[in-house]
Amino acid sequence: MVRYNKEFASPRPMMDVDTKPFWDYLKEKKDLYFQRCANCHSYMHPPRPICNQCKSFDMEWVPSSGKGTIYSYVVYHRPVHPGFEVPYEVVLVEMEEGVRIVSNMVDCEPEDIYIGMPVELVIDEVADDLVLPKFKRRNT
Numbered sequence: 001m002v003r004y005n006k007e008f009a010s011p012r013p014m015m016d017v018d019t020k021p022f023w024d025y026l027k028e029k030k031d032l033y034f035q036r037c038a039n040c041h042s043y044m045h046p047p048r049p050i051c052n053q054c055k056s057f058d059m060e061w062v063p064s065s066g067k068g069t070i071y072s073y074v075v076y077h078r079p080v081h082p083g084f085e086v087p088y089e090v091v092l093v094e095m096e097e098g099v100r101i102v103s104n105m106v107d108c109e110p111e112d113i114y115i116g117m118p119v120e121l122v123i124d125e126v127a128d129d130l131v132l133p134k135f136k137r138r139n140t
Contacts, residue, residue, distance in 0.1 A: 001088065001089070001105055001106060001107065001108060001109060001110075002084060002088045002089075002104040002105075003084070003085040003088065004085065004126070005082060005084065007082075008081075008082040009083060010083045010126050010127060010130065011081045011083050011084075012130060013132075018048055018049055019047050021035075021061055022034075022035070022045075022046075022047050022061075025061060026123065026131050026132075026133060027131040029063075030123045031063055031064070031066070031123075032063070032064040032066055032121050033061045033062060033063050034061070034064050034095070034099055035047040035060070036059070036060055036061070036062045037051035037054060037058065037059060037060075038056070038059065039051065039054050039056035040053050043062075043097045043098055043099045044059075045095075045099035045101055047059075064095055064096075064097055064121070065095070065096045066120050066121035067095070067096050067119070067121075067138060068093040068094050068101075068118075068119055068120075068135070069093065069094055069116055069117060069119065070091050070093060070094075070114065070116060070117040071092045071093060071094040072092040072115060073089050073090065073091040073092065073110075073113050073115070074089065075087050075088070075110040075111075076088055076090065087110050088104065088110065089104060089105060089110040089113055090102060090103075090104060091103055091135065093119055093135055101133065103132070103134050103135055104132075104134050105119070105134065105136065106124060106134045106136050107122075107136040108136075108137060117137065118138040119135040119136065119138050120135065120136060121133055121134075121135060122134045122135060
């Protein structure tokens with residue numbers, strides 16, 4: 001579970017023209033949206049201007065189920081940024097849509113995480129102007 005050191009500003013994800021809709025949907029709709037090719041219907045994350053399957057530029061944004069499983073994870077015991085308290089985990093979640101997203105857990109300690117753990121989306125309002133997708137254990 002990520003804990004923030006309040007003495008330091010939280011690190012912020014890089015946002016650009018391709019990722020802006022992802023962050024806007026997250027903040028405004030409080031839901032996870034993924035980019036999908038309107039031509040071949042392949043899902044993509046992180047967002048990009050062109051489909052990596054069929055090379056189409058015709059992209060759309062569709063809501064995610066918010067459900068996935070832990071594909072992999074790592075536990076940090078040394079801070080990579082002073083805004084984080086250690087230990088904390090970084091999880092790679094494979095979503096039902098087939099894309100993977102890097103995030104954190106909100107409801108369990110690093111030693112409780114396991115590969116294959118079913119998880120679901122939680123919206124974490126880290127700051128007034130920053131909303132992040134995080135995950136909690138899912139009852140199956």
